[in-house]
Amino acid sequence: MHMCTVVPISLTVGANRIVPTIAIPHPLGNPTLTLEEERDIRRNLVGRALRALETEVTGQTVFEK
């Protein structure tokens, strides 16, 4: 399972579950936002990643939501 910004690379290297993240230098945050807003982003992404791990997949799957 990959949490990553450059989804095409994860697809190329064969990750089964992929959660797209914010940007390469700050995958789980955004320095232009407030700490509270960043915390929301992070909680959302980690939650999505946990849901992805619980989800059965039959092929490479990108979890956009």
Place this chain on the structure above:
Amino acid sequence: MKLELGYVFIKDIQFAEVSKVENGTLYVSKEEVRKIILEDQNFISAEVELAKPGESIRIMPVKDVIEPRVKVDGPGGIFPGMVNKVETVGSGKTNVLKGAAVVTTGKIVGFQEGIIDMTGTGSEYTPFSKLNNLVLVCEPKEGLKQHEHEKALRFAGYKVALYLGELARSLTPDETETFETLSVTEGIKAYPELPRVAYVLMLQSQGLMHDTYVYGVDAKQSLTTMLYPTEIMDGAIVSGNCVSACDKNTTYHHLNNPVVHDLFAEHGKTLNFVGVIITNENVYLADKERSSNWSAKLAEFLGLDGVLISQEGFGNPDTDLIMNCKKIETKGIKTVIITDEYAGRDGSSQSLADADASADAVVTGGNANQVIELPALDKVIGYSKVADIIAGGFDGSLHADGSITAELQVITGATNEMGFNKLSAR
């Protein structure tokens, strides 16, 4: 748009009381150059050194290399939007001090600047060992932030290069060369039978001092757009990069872009060189998608038959490269990509971080992970201690006797992805 480049060949460089060019020698007033650097109050002191081909000199850490040029006829000045006013350049006449360069050094990031050796193994890998270099060692004031240091050093380099270029204003060039790009309709009429070819020039724009500027605009804030090839020869694109040395495009590379020169050499003979599409390499996926969409859209809009794509840097820009390639190929336009490789020290690992079946015509600048041995040299301009932390170096890279064991990526320009270098393998 038509530009004449006048080459004034420089075979030697020396310090003198008064700066001038005479009989192929570039004489430089150290005091004048120091005065130019110290106009910027961000610097507390400045040393100026010479490094000539064959001398036992190592320059490190190198930030940028700049060729002195001067606009002698036509609108605008060299480095428009940076030092000179934002006038459209690329037409008229420009004189070049061919064989000379300004090299800027400084510990900005420390691990993301490179090495130029003027002799020995290292010198074979960098084109800048063949030049008569004026090296600027500028000491920043205490507490100057890295990005401010980068900017100050970048401008010191431009200003000194323009100062030297000015010496060629009234000289008669040893040789001249003319480059002309017709409008789209004129080009179709002039060369109806020839394949229409453009160049997609990818610019490093990841931010955090991995930046390139076009007419003064930070490339990461720009959409994919177009330039006449000759605008590049007048300094429309400059490097603000502190990134792995081997495959970053210095300002010198941009001014002398070999893809542009080679396409001009074939223009009107085997192909019709339509123009240059410039695109960026940003760190958000949406930016990568948008910018490559625009490369493909402009390629289609121009009615191209073929495209050459050059990359800058490595890692996630491999994705921008593959997106450009794939999307342009999807439009029915043939592509050739120019890149380099990070294939591990033994060369057996995957070379690029991304791949696609449509990338079936590839030129490589070499394997940046290859380990090389650099002998101790008599003189180091700059700071040798960074050898252990420079990208491509490792703990123990710098030996007690001054020799260095490191990956090829430490050498400025070693695996350049415009194909600037001459080394090849069979």
